[in-house]
């Protein structure tokens with residue numbers, strides 16, 4: 001498949017075997033990109049997504065990398081370059097979401113959340129940027145969250161991690177703009193993915209969220225988020241650097 005906005009581009013998508021990242025991988029391939037689908041530990045999962053993309057006429061390959069490991073991220077980039085050539089587009093969709101109540105969270109859980117959600121996108125971007133430099137530019141989209149804008153009780157570290165992603169995006173956007181590398185982020189609100197399956201099954205919780213959400217859609221769809229991410233990866237977003245775009249069904253506008 002060569003037609004489309006991303007024809008000739010090579011894309012690396014972390015968190016590519018589920019949720020928002022998977023939809024991004026599918027839509028990028030449908031618009032002509034060759035896509036490295038990166039899962040955390042299950043090569044079978046990444047390969048299954050890549051195979052489905054292939055059956056739909058796109059080009060993709062599965063990889064595994066724990067984004068907490070900087071050297072593993074460097075190996076991943078070398079492997080993707082061997083498979084596809086240099087990397088033009090990066091989507092950092094890997095992340096975790098769980099409660100971290102103050103004074104009631106195991107130190108290992110706290111450290112793990114920060115490691116995956118903050119060090120993760122940093123490690124992957126640090127490994128990918130030299131490849132983008134060799135290509136003469138590129139575009140990166142990170143995943144922040146509405147929870148990086150408004151506070152959620154019991155979620156201090158998740159909220160802090162997503163605010164950190166927005167600030168990392170801002171500084172990297174400024175730092176790399178002169179080299180033709182655009183770094184931006186999307187801050188989704190509640191989006192139906194495996195990450196929040198338990199929340200969506202809790203009707204009392206969903207009712208409470210509905211009362212706080214201006215839009216009739218309490219949960220956005222992964223295709224909504226992927227569409228915005230693809231826009232930020234496209235030439236149409238050329239002047240956008242260091243921005244974090246809220247896509248939250250109006251949640252922060254009403255609450256914040």
Ligand SMILES: NC(=O)c1ccc[n+]([C@@H]2O[C@H](COP(=O)([O-])OP(=O)(O)OC[C@H]3O[C@@H](n4cnc5c(N)ncnc54)[C@H](O)[C@@H]3O)[C@@H](O)[C@H]2O)c1
Pocket residue numbers: 014015016017018019020021039040041065066067068092093094095096097116143144145146187188189190191192193194195196
């Ligand atoms: N779903 C939402 O409501 C929502 C809202 C705001 C922000 N986000 C953010 O969007 C991103 C995608 O989330 P999603 O909803 O698609 O969830 P998801 O659970 O479907 O996807 C997250 C992916 O990250 C991967 N991952 C976790 N730890 C990893 C590690 N150490 N190394 C590599 N990969 C790892 C998981 O394997 C999974 O594939 C996350 O950063 C999340 O915080 C999601």
